[in-house]
Amino acid sequence: MQMRWKIGNVQIxxxxxxxxxxxxxxxxxxxxxxxxxxxxxxxxxxxxxAISFHNKNTEALMEIDPCEHPVSMQLFGSEPELMARVAxxxxxxxxxxxxxxxxxxxxxxxxxxxxxxxxxxxxLIRDIVTAVSRAVKKPVTVKVRIGFEGYPVDVVEIAKIxxxxxxxxxxxxxxxRQQYYAGSADWDTxxxxxxxxSIPVIGNGDVDSPLKAEKLMEETGCDxxxxxRAVRGNxxxxxxxxxxxxxxxxxxxxxxxxxxxMILRHARAQIDLKGEFTGIREMRKHVAxxxxxxxxxxxxxxxxxxxxxxxELERLLMKLGSF
Numbered sequence: 486m487q488m489r490w491k492i493g494n495v496q497i498x499x500x501x502x503x504x505x506x507x508x509x510x511x512x513x514x515x516x517x518x519x520x521x522x523x524x525x526x527x528x529x530x531x532x533x534x535a536i537s538f539h540n541k542n543t544e545a546l547m548e549i550d551p552c553e554h555p556v557s558m559q560l561f562g563s564e565p566e567l568m569a570r571v572a573x574x575x576x577x578x579x580x581x582x583x584x585x586x587x588x589x590x591x592x593x594x595x596x597x598x599x600x601x602x603x604x605x606x607x608x609l610i611r612d613i614v615t616a617v618s619r620a621v622k623k624p625v626t627v628k629v630r631i632g633f634e635g636y637p638v639d640v641v642e643i644a645k646i647x648x649x650x651x652x653x654x655x656x657x658x659x660x661x662r663q664q665y666y667a668g669s670a671d672w673d674t675x676x677x678x679x680x681x682x683s684i685p686v687i688g689n690g691d692v693d694s695p696l697k698a699e700k701l702m703e704e705t706g707c708d709x710x711x712x713x714r715a716v717r718g719n720x721x722x723x724x725x726x727x728x729x730x731x732x733x734x735x736x737x738x739x740x741x742x743x744x745x746x747m748i749l750r751h752a753r754a755q756i757d758l759k760g761e762f763t764g765i766r767e768m769r770k771h772v773a774x775x776x777x778x779x780x781x782x783x784x785x786x787x788x789x790x791x792x793x794x795x796x797e798l799e800r801l802l803m804k805l806g807s808f
Contacts, residue, residue: 752798
């Protein structure tokens with residue numbers, strides 16, 4: 486596996502990419518992933534329409550910390566002119582790469598003709614990528630899935646369209662829309678996309694360890710690996726992947742003490758950004774992810790659903806010091 490690679494003129498120090506995940510890759514969590522060695526940080530997806538309406542919640546989603554670079558901001562939408570206009574309006578913000586979401590499987594996005602619904606319309610994909618690429622100087626990338634139920638999607642042809650329309654890279658999640666996150670990712674289709682285009686290809690799907698990352702890159706030839714669900718409660722995965730890439734050795738997993746300290750740091754950052762009421766409630770799902778598979782984790786999850794303050798979280802973690 487190679488270390489350094491580029492998207493357009495953006496230098497990236499390693500091939501491990503934090504996937505954009507709504508409700509997960511907010512600013513506090515992205516900081517932790519960057520600290521642990523993520524090569525490229527991807528933000529939660531943002532609606533182009535909401536930006537055009539100057540939605541207050543959207544403004545918070547677009548906040549970037551200087552420590553995150555290189556960082557990719559992800560837009561979703563289906564109207565080429567609107568997407569291009571919004572892209573031009575926000576280009577002065579401090580992101581490095583602008584990504585277009587063509588993979589989100591969530592019904593409220595798909596039913597609007599956005600996200601993975603775009604896979605049904607290669608002509609519209611061409612129009613969107615062309616319009617956005619022409620509207621900004623920063624590199625534009627696209628994230629896709631490999632199919633949509635009931636429609637003959639040829640993702641290899643779509644990748645060629647994306648490249649021809651001015652995109653600087655493409656991320657391919659090896660699942661169809663109807664799979665959501667079930668079943669196995671189709672790495673062979675990622676390989677076929679890589680063989681068909683000359684822009685960097687980021688492989689996504691089923692990578693949950695350094696060994697899986699190595700296997701995906703070997704089997705597909707992809708330039709980088711995007712890690713999604715496996716990073717929830719596990720920012721250390723980037724540290725482990727970088728260590729394995731450099732040494733060929735698998736490092737030890739974090740200790741219970743290290744996990745406890747990371748949870749508390751994460752909680753403090755959430756509170757600083759969002760206030761205690763919201764920050765602690767958002768931490769409930771993270772606590773479940775951080776402690777999954779550990780001794781007493783079922784009881785911890787149950788109790789964490791009731792925490793309402795940082796002190797309560799701290800007491801809970803201390804009480805379960807043996808987990």
